[in-house]
Amino acid sequence: MKNTKATIHEIAAKLNITASTVSRALNNNPRISEETKKKVLKVAKQINYQPNHIASALRSGKSRLIGVIVPTANRNFFSSVIRGIEDLANNLNYKIIISQSYDEYDKEVQNIEALLNARVDGIIASFGKMTDNFDHFLKVIEKGIPLVLFDRTADVLNVSHVILDDYLGAYQAVEHLIKSGCRRIVHFTNIQRINIYTERKRGYEDALKANGIEVDPELIVYGSMQLEDGRRLTEELIEKGVDFDGIFSSADYAVMGALQVLKSHGIDVPGKVKLVGFGNEPFTSFTDPTITTVDQKSIAMGKITAETFFEILNSKETEPISKKTILKPELIIRDSSK
Amino acid sequence: MKNTKATIHEIAAKLNITASTVSRALNNNPRISEETKKKVLKVAKQINYQPNHIASALRSGKSRLIGVIVPTANRNFFSSVIRGIEDLANNLNYKIIISQSYDEYDKEVQNIEALLNARVDGIIASFGKMTDNFDHFLKVIEKGIPLVLFDRTADVLNVSHVILDDYLGAYQAVEHLIKSGCRRIVHFTNIQRINIYTERKRGYEDALKANGIEVDPELIVYGSMQLEDGRRLTEELIEKGVDFDGIFSSADYAVMGALQVLKSHGIDVPGKVKLVGFGNEPFTSFTDPTITTVDQKSIAMGKITAETFFEILNSKETEPISKKTILKPELIIRDSSK
DNA sequence: ACATTTTAGGCAATCGATTGCATATTAGAG
DNA sequence: CTCTAATATGCAATCGATTGCCTAAAATGT
Structure with a gap:
């Protein structure tokens, strides 16, 4: 069972059509006949085709990856927020990369750098405790990459955020x-x-x-x-x-x-x-x-953070939306x- | 301050050299003169160049991404293991994508699928509680993608793992x-x-x-x-x-x-x-x-899991190494x- | 029966970085 | 003062999917 590759070209070759057609068929493009689509799907299954996300990311310039930076995932609050973000993101066919800063400034800077390299489509973050310089976040903003902060923010950064009162x-x-x-x-x-x-x-x-x-x-x-x-x-x-x-x-x-x-x-x-x-x-x-x-209110915070994020992501850069939400806490x- | 793109071609154009040279210079290739390297580095900094990881991933077939699947990151044990994995991975210039299965079988399958699509170079996982069918993991193995399990495993899968006694x-x-x-x-x-x-x-x-x-x-x-x-x-x-x-x-x-x-x-x-x-x-x-x-022994488990993983990753497919480590617990x- | 749409695909370029092979320039060798 | 070797780059293809533009064939109109 050789893994000859399993690309759209593979499929195209087997059906004597071109890769373009295969691509369109897989994307359910109306220009392709139902018959062809069926054939393509069948062969795709047969050779165990797995779309190469990297190739499409390169072509489209969208990685469908969202970077999430938290001090540590090992806290109920943060993990709840993450779950909220993840749920919505997954529904929209986005994947999240969770990075932990462990409340270390350098690690936070490295994380941003790595996420930028990975070409995430946006970043959602909560500062580490040591963060008192925001150049790394400014860099994100300058690059025009959507950024939403939650819980731990700084007013000097005029960025959308969701915080608790x-x-x-x-x-x-x-x-x-x-x-x-x-x-x-x-x-x-x-x-x-x-x-x-x-x-x-x-x-x-x-x-x-x-x-x-x-x-x-x-x-x-x-x-x-x-x-x-x-x-x-x-x-x-x-x-x-x-x-x-x-x-x-x-x-x-x-x-x-x-x-x-x-x-x-x-x-x-x-x-x-x-x-x-x-x-x-x-x-x-x-x-x-x-x-x-x-x-x-971690659940709500995660949900609203994610919603805010996607609102910005989909806002087509018309105007850099800046939306600030403040949640009411609850005394237990x-x-x-x- | 337009983001004209910041690619190696940008740099090349500014210096009247080709992208190949820039690429080699950035990778510190000995074939490029020191002088040229310096110039390239300077311009790169100047235009705020950020390597496009996606492009190089496509070309090299290596994403330098490792998928980590855990039931939930919100548990001391798992987050400690993750930290151990992350530390080593980051040192080796790999980034990890953490996926949570929330102990749901379907979510676990989806996570595997998404990680495969993202073309991770390997997967490290701990089963969800509901997992009693391993087809999704078998698929990973069949594709020849390095897989290491920790803590929650199954003997039917002959895969490297690190578990507790x-x-x-x-x-x-x-x-x-x-x-x-x-x-x-x-x-x-x-x-x-x-x-x-x-x-x-x-x-x-x-x-x-x-x-x-x-x-x-x-x-x-x-x-x-x-x-x-x-x-x-x-x-x-x-x-x-x-x-x-x-x-x-x-x-x-x-x-x-x-x-x-x-x-x-x-x-x-x-x-x-x-x-x-x-x-x-x-x-x-x-x-x-x-x-x-x-x-x-979560710290040790994370460390050893990561080490095992990279051992496999670097083993050049000579033989599919299968290494099983069993850690001694400690009664507190x-x-x-x- | 001929002109005009519509349908179904094909062609080729593109995204950005990498790399094998080729080439121009310079440096030594004899 | 030629000839070979080393040095420093350039050229062009490649990774896989996508998409604007083009075209052949079939369908519809009159």
Whole structure:
């Protein structure tokens, strides 16, 4: 069973017609008679013909490939968004290439470069935490390649994006803590100043002010928002003897670390300290107590991101559409704040 | 700033040389003088030249793309493996296309088809749970496209693979429960009979027998191994009044469900019932009590899978190498079994 | 019966990079 | 001062699918 190649020329030769005809037949072009189409299809099946996507991509200039860059696919939020994108893309006969930046700037730049080389028809991305220079994204824009950002974006880039109302999410979370009786609320935020963290911080501050509570800089602490950071920050607060009765963390992993440390110190949650995280990672409903958190609407975000992307892709470059969508978060109240 | 195209012909025109020379210069071909190379490089930078990967892929017949199919990237295990593959691949200047099958058979078939169309140079895959027909993989093999499987495989396919010694992992887990005093150990296993689950079940049974405990079919229960399945199965056991003092689950999510239900019924873990999961998902160390589990060596698996893959890819079809690696699991003992 | 559409395909160029073979130029060899 | 060898490029075909333009043959009109 030799793989003689299986190209349209193969098929053409067997039927004594030309490759053009075969191509048209396979694409169901009306100029080809039904009879010929049938024959072509039959032979195609017979020799196990597989269209060479690369050849057609070269000819058409469209690869039907979309690059998706996320910090890591290993997070419920990102993988949900990816799924949303993938579903729509596949329906439209596009394939996605997922690249992970692992929150490293260099990797992100390399990924863009590689996707550009692969001649993707467009890019959908969420920044890594270290990204504070956007030249690589500007390059994408300059090349006229459709770009849509989600969740982690930057205002300096005037690009279509789909983000969460992080400010609102934080505001509601903090207000909830205040209503539950907290007065000295710690805020865990990220060292780097990405949009999502600055917005959450702003929401935290405004919610306090709106409720007549002064913002105490001592209560705002910085880390990378991993589990370990949450542990360390909490240990430090306890060591320093800082007085606090609530924690609003801008990430679930960090609040998990806080919970562990508080428990190990015999500090009752939610009795003494109430907790709220951000992200609605699945594990937040597995812990004891379960953790109150803010849901980021990942499914909707994926869907809308993809829709926005294809809208731009199909807009025929008339005008560079810039569409910004802001989703409303949802506070999921669980035991850690009751 | 018009994008006049930026091809090697562009560069050639500007320097009054031919595209062949430019191509050779860019590829650092010794036949081209240093002087010309410098000029070419300079102009390339100047017009922001980006090699067209698609064109070279068509010409060379090599896309430098590797398809990776996993059930879902949203699991620590799979994402770690992917990271391992990606690292090596990127070093070798290959790009990976991640496709998720979401454990759906049709999606898996479609993914294979799409990857084949995209003309990937090879495929690395882990089966979905529903996969019990392997025609789509056979097609890959017949086409002579390198294929390496990991974790979830099938013996009927004589393909290189990297798997975990699931039997051993299960054996050790169950032995550990027995040594901790359990006599009536429940086993959660998957409805579908994929290699990993049948092996774990075998390990469970053999460990019991080796310790003089009879295998009680009543204690072996079936589900899809999601959180909900664990909950349901545990509820059912309690309802039926089945007597048990330990659970060995072939998945962490399911054992988490069991933990929740046991706690809600006031059954002490590990006092009354001891638990062991499988997979070492991060959340198993977040729960209360923390959950004993079996680590699947995902990092090593990713690395070895990638190495095996490239070995095959570079083996010049001399002989279709078939290399099978079996990794040793590691039992991570935590509070749920103490 | 002759002119005009319509139908069904063929021809050849194209997409951009690569490469075997040929060639012009220069450099050494004798 | 010729002759061969090395050096640096050019030429043209190729990878496989697509498509604008052209043409032969059949169908329709009057």
